[in-house]
Each structure stands twice: as C-alpha cells, then as structure tokens.
Amino acid sequence: MDESSAGGIVRSLHDGIGMLRVDRPAALNALDADTLRALARAVRDLRRDPSLRVVVVTGSGERAFCAGADVAAMATMTPAEALAYSQLGHEVFARLEALEVPVVAAVNGVALGGGLELALACDLIVAAAEARLGLPEIKLGLIPGFGGTQRLALRVGLARARRLVYLGTMIEAADALGMGLVDRVVPRADLAGAVQELAASLAGQAPLALRQAKRVTAAVTRGLLATGLETERQAFAATFASEDRDEGLHAFLEKRVPAWKGR
Numbered sequence: 001m002d003e004s005s006a007g008g009i010v011r012s013l014h015d016g017i018g019m020l021r022v023d024r025p026a027a028l029n030a031l032d033a034d035t036l037r038a039l040a041r042a043v044r045d046l047r048r049d050p051s052l053r054v055v056v057v058t059g060s061g062e063r064a065f066c067a068g069a070d071v072a073a074m075a076t077m078t079p080a081e082a083l084a085y086s087q088l089g090h091e092v093f094a095r096l097e098a099l100e101v102p103v104v105a106a107v108n109g110v111a112l113g114g115g116l117e118l119a120l121a122c123d124l125i126v127a128a129a130e131a132r133l134g135l136p137e138i139k140l141g142l143i144p145g146f147g148g149t150q151r152l153a154l155r156v157g158l159a160r161a162r163r164l165v166y167l168g169t170m171i172e173a174a175d176a177l178g179m180g181l182v183d184r185v186v187p188r189a190d191l192a193g194a195v196q197e198l199a200a201s202l203a204g205q206a207p208l209a210l211r212q213a214k215r216v217t218a219a220v221t222r223g224l225l226a227t228g229l230e231t232e233r234q235a236f237a238a239t240f241a242s243e244d245r246d247e248g249l250h251a252f253l254e255k256r257v258p259a260w261k262g263r
Contacts (some may be wrong), residue, residue, distance in 0.1 A: 009037025010060075011045060016053030016203040017196075018101075022118075027094040028067035029059040031114045031146075033088060040092045047099060053203035053210075055099060056195055057122055058106035058114075062188065064103070065131065068113025071140070074240075081204040082145070083237035089146035090229055091116065097218075100211045102202050106195040107131045108188065112170065117144060120151035123174040123214065125181070126174040126195050128188035133181065134170035141248030141258065145236030150228035154221050156180050175232055 003019075008029075010021040016235045020027040020042050026180035031039075035132065043104050059065040069089075076083060096103060096118075105111075105122035111133045119133075120126050127133070135144045143149065144165065153161035161168055163169070168236045176182045202210065239245050251258035 006041070008035040009038040009042045011042040012138055013046060013049055013052060015200075016051055017199045018049075018052050018055040018195050019044070020055060020206055022058075022066050023060040023228045025059075025061035025063070028064035028110070029061070029115070029180075030067050030070055031087065031089070032070040032073060032117070036092045038058040039230055040095055043092070043099065045094045045096075053207060054101050054199045055096075055249040056106055057096070057103060057118065058108055058195075062109055062130075062230045064109040064115070065107040065111040066115025067110055068115050068136075069146070071252055074140075074142075075246075075253060077240055079237045079240040082240035083233060086185050086233045086236045089117070090233060093117065093147050093246045097121045100214065102210065104199055104202070105181065106191055107133070108172075108191055113144065113148075114146045117148040119150070120155060124183050124198070126183040126184045126186065126191065126198065127176060127187050129173050130188050131173045132170050132178075133173070133176050135165050136168035136170060138166060138168040139258075140247065140252055141242060141244035141246075141260070142239045143232070143236055145232065146231065149232050152181075153221075153228075153237055154225065157180060162254060170256055172215060174240065180230075198226060 008024045010023045012019045013121040063116050105119040105125045107125060107127040108120055109131055111119050113135060116135055120254060135148050137144050149165055160179050173185045177185045243263050248258045
C-alpha cells in the first residue's frame, strides 16, 4: 500500500507495519469531525490488507501528537450535537482499538484531551521525553468525551485517573512513565527509531498467536469498558447543557480565566 493522505490523515503500509499520522500541524493535529471520519476510513483500509501485522499512530511535526478536540466547534454545540460528537469519537477509537493487530502510539509532542484519548485506544504508548500529556477538559467546564475517563482508569488505576481528570493536570512524559500511562520514554530524536524497532519486533512475532494474544487480553475489561463508555457519552453531553460549559469554552477562546457559576 502506497502512502496516501486524506482529511488530515496520512496512511501507509510497508513490510507489515501500518502508519496512521494525524497531519494537521497548524492546528496542533486537533481532531475535528472530518479528521475523525478520515481516521475511521484509514483504519478500515488498513484492516482490509492481509499483510498488516502492526499499526503505529503518530502526529505530524514536533509540537503535538494531538492537541485534542476542536474547542471552537464545541463552543457552539447543543447537548444533542455534543452527544453525536462524542459518539463519533467513541466509534472511531473503538475501530482502532478493535484492530486484530497491536497498535503503538508514538507520542511525539503534546497529547491532550482527545489526543491522549487517541493514545489510550492503542495497545502500547512510546513517548518522546519532551511530550506532555493530560485530560484538561475540566478547565473548560467539560469532561473527557472520547473514552478517556474509562481507558485512563483501566491503564493507571482509579485514583491516579481521578486526579488527572478532576484537576486537568498536564504531566511530563517521565511522570507518565512512572504511573504506567506510557510504556517507554525516549529522547524525541530517538522516537522514530525506537518505535520502528518495536513495531518490527511485533511484526516478527507469530501472526496468529499475536492476534489471539490481543483478543484474550482485551477480554479482561470488555464488559466493564462498554458500560463505562456509555455512561461517559451521556455525561459528556450533559455538561453541554450547563452555563459553565459556555463560560469555560469562551474563556479559553478569549484567553481569560473562567468565572464558574456552578450551573
């Protein structure tokens, strides 16, 4: 499969290693609805190729893996539109997570909000030492809406997940490694090589056994995750009916401190 680009996603496949790259560097690789749909199509195309052995997900440039969702678009959404937006993100990340082969996130820069949720939908996460990660939605009067509340808790434990979600803290890659949020941290200059080495090692394993290994390990949390994701979608939409949502998003866009009203 030759490299192709559509809707802000670059897709390629060489020697069994698929690559999905969010390619919106001017927007810090943010995920608007069109980019999410393009990602879904790229995942579908890779899944159909019988030579696929492993997938790597990354972002363009050095500043961002993915800076999250489209804040300007969210500022005008109704609760019903927010539910549809959350549903879209859930569906796309579920397709990525459901790939039969291992998926590796190469976090080359900031991974915030929807960006971190994208990484959490991958099996393994390798981060550049300069990367920063977090779920800052609380600072906008929102909660994570693309699966982050659930996958983060499954990866790092409930207490650590609550701290990151409740405070919206952005953490350094070394701290993310310490809590098990990422699997390895390397200097940015070494990231591509380290991820390529890992991907090649995965691609060299027995294909059927590796797919079965992914299937059975995913079964550990499947029922729990499904219930939690539905709860998250509904809660995300509910925040869009609040005055605090309006205040938080507009304060962000206007670069000022929000004045919360609690309603």
